[in-house]
Amino acid sequence: MGEVFAGRYELVDPIGRGGVGAVWRAWDLRRRRYVAAKVLQQGDAHSLLRFVREQALRIDHPHVLAPASWAADDEKVLFTMDLVRGGSLAHLVGDYGPLPPRYVCVLLDQLLAGLTAVHAEGVVHRDIKPANVLLEATGTGRPHVRLSDFGIAMRKGEPRLTDTNYVVGTPGYFAPEQLAGAEPDFPADLYAVGLVALFLLTGRKPDSQALVERFLEYGVPAAPQGVPEPLWQVIATLLNPNPEARFRTPTGARKALAAAMELLPEPDIDEEPIEVFDQLGPLPEGFGPDGPVRLTAPDDSAGEFTGADGLSAPVAWAGVRGTPPYSPTVPLAGTTRRYTSVPVADRPAAARKVPAPRAKVVVPVLVVAVLCFAVGIWALAVA
């Protein structure tokens, strides 16, 4: 069984690494569903935590994957997000190479729609790149993009707290003005979308620096091989080294993209269909579709642990338990023993029927436990 973080999230298996910290598949004991959980050291977590606090509840968009909630213990912070199973655009191009232009248009349109929602909140993403654009596992159906990783996102005009904010990000997907140290602004995200578009169409990481040089020397370069002319008109406008000359908004880019798509040739019938696979492996042993499989009998401590949700705040729970994280199946010396001395008869029923027993249930149990403990100590003292 996995480690339980802050009494609520049971870590299942590692599913990747973000810019900072590991990403885990985790079981949310309270909401009873699997989530993606990014575990960060408190220090690294600072900017993401700020982001969660300020934005998460407001950026609710089908093409944005923003952190949904967080929990903290002494050293670490954990952020949760929906579990997105289809890998990233980097995986997709790894598997298929250059993607068909019409397919790319669908991906870009969704990415720009998500970006519209982000910009509408005054947030500059600052790290748009193939690995941060995730996909739902839609198989051969229509793809579904989720813009993720707001680790270095910033509200426009917000002061940058440290110098490290200057250097974070992904070299190669930076806009030229970003490299030059300009204040974070929306057009930089649009430039990055342009580079992502080139990556999807050519199957290779675009050479941003060479592009900028060609732009500055000769104006708009000719369409690279594999990029249809109408689509290149749109992408070149995203990639203009002068931020003023790009589209003003992601919506503007979407309109131009829709018009360009009309001019694209019909897809080749022989094209092998693109399938967005489920990139997450099967659940490890001990976990089922409905969460951890507790093989042990009714007086297993799991009952109490779900019961802990009744106390609602992880902090409150941490207060009761002492120091999380801990493993729910390894009985903690002391506490669990006290629990097991409680009459077994009514507890399992309560734990099964009511996934989250309220304080009404937990408090008497605790009281009985404390009584038993007192009796134990008294017995020892007498002996």
Added chain:
Amino acid sequence: MDTSSPQDAAVRAREQQRGWYGEPLGDLFRRLIGDLGLNQARLASVLGLSAPMLSQLMSGQRAKIGNPAVVQRLQLLRELSAQVADGAVTAVEAAARMEEIREAAGATLLGSATQSTGGRAVPSPRRVVREIQSLLRSLSSADELLSAAGALADSHPQLAEFLRVYGAGRTDDAVAHFEAHQD
């Protein structure tokens, strides 16, 4: 309606693969895994494919490798596996070479995020060794390094060995030395 069974489709895909790649990819990948001491996940990572895609290609659910960069890496791996099989390349050298292949032809464009198997971009031992070698040789000639090694041989045998191996020895020996002294 397509009435052919999935088995027929897989047989057809394997025939196509034989035409394109010389043999069915299931056979080819299994041989690479055996010769190079890999597992499926590691092979997928070196080739730059996702694990589900590798498995579809192996089973014939999918016939063609769509990404030309992957085809290139596959070719490089086949050459490497042949060299390992006839003893021209040691296992240690093969491991370093696979790192290079993984990074070649644009694997780095995948970035490190969401790749649990990829991990950080740790330079291969061979690259580190080459750096050390070039640094030493920029300071003095191989002969000078050897005579320095001779002077140190009695008082500091390990330092002497270091100078001899990296300053004047074969790269393969230096890589072996480096790996023996890691962590």
